[in-house]
Amino acid sequence: DGGITQSPKYLFRKEGQNVTLSCEQNLNHDAMYWYRQDPGQGLRLIYYSQIVNDFQKGDIAEGYSVSREKKESFPLTVTSAQKNPTAFYLCASSRANSYEQYFGPGTRLTVT
Amino acid sequence: GDSVTQMEGPVTLSEEAFLTINCTYTATGYPSLFWYVQYPGEGLQLLLKATKADDKGSNKGFEATYRKETTSFHLEKGSVQVSDSAVYFCALSQPTNTGNQFYFGTGTSLTVIP
Numbered sequence: 001d002g003g004i005t006q007s008p009k010y011l012f013r014k015e016g017q018n019v020t021l022s023c024e025q026n027l028n029h030d031a032m033y034w035y036r037q038d039p040g041q042g043l044r045l046i047y048y049s050q051i052v053n054d055f056q057k058g059d060i061a062e063g064y065s066v067s068r069e070k071k072e073s074f075p076l077t078v079t080s081a082q083k084n085p086t087a088f089y090l091c092a093s094s095r096a097n098s099y100e101q102y103f104g105p106g107t108r109l110t111v112t
Numbered sequence: 113g114d115s116v117t118q119m120e121g122p123v124t125l126s127e128e129a130f131l132t133i134n135c136t137y138t139a140t141g142y143p144s145l146f147w148y149v150q151y152p153g154e155g156l157q158l159l160l161k162a163t164k165a166d167d168k169g170s171n172k173g174f175e176a177t178y179r180k181e182t183t184s185f186h187l188e189k190g191s192v193q194v195s196d197s198a199v200y201f202c203a204l205s206q207p208t209n210t211g212n213q214f215y216f217g218t219g220t221s222l223t224v225i226p
Contacts, residue, residue, distance in 0.1 A: 042218035050211040099144035099205040103155035
């Protein structure tokens with residue numbers, strides 16, 4: 001079955017540690033996206049990538065980094081510079097110039 | 113800039129009641145419009161879509177009509193079920209010269225009680 005996988009589903013880290021969230025898709029989509037979801041705030045775009053080896057900052061990129069070395073993979077690193085990292089993180093993908101996004105199941109990150 | 117505004121929740125309805133969740137948008141050009149549904153602890157699933165004015169999207173008894181004159185895309189269902197309890201997001205997609213940009217509303221939580 002084609003789809004988007006995110007792992008792990010739950011992630012716990014101590015403050016000051018970097019952590020990397022995985023996102024893999026086998027839909028052969030060109031574009032991939034990372035969103036952060038907080039209660040009552042909807043989805044906010046962190047980073048997006050339209051093609052391999054290229055990515056752009058979204059609305060809340062500070063304290064995050066990404067890479068896009070392969071078409072199917074778009075990992076997100078939450079660095080120690082992110083002041084409030086505890087949130088639900090969603091990865092999505094779409095075909096080039098498509099108006100439709102497909103979402104992964106999400107990773108809930110808790111930093112204490 | 114482009115944006116989506118949707119009705120604040122939470123919304124609580126009895127089973128078989130009529131549902132309306134309001135959504136309005138601000139956009140230049142001709143965006144596509146969507147409703148997504150999110151069940152607890154899961155990602156978003158596309159519920160329905162409309163790509164041009166006067167289009168009606170429908171799925172699983174839900175429907176929404178793209179109204180350009182009122183810049184609206186309200187979600188409706190004639191008879192809700194307990195299994196419809198979820199958070200609903202209105203969204204738009206706008207083509208740009210760097211690819212499609214997506215904008216989401218803040219979500220409306222729906223609880224259906226038996």
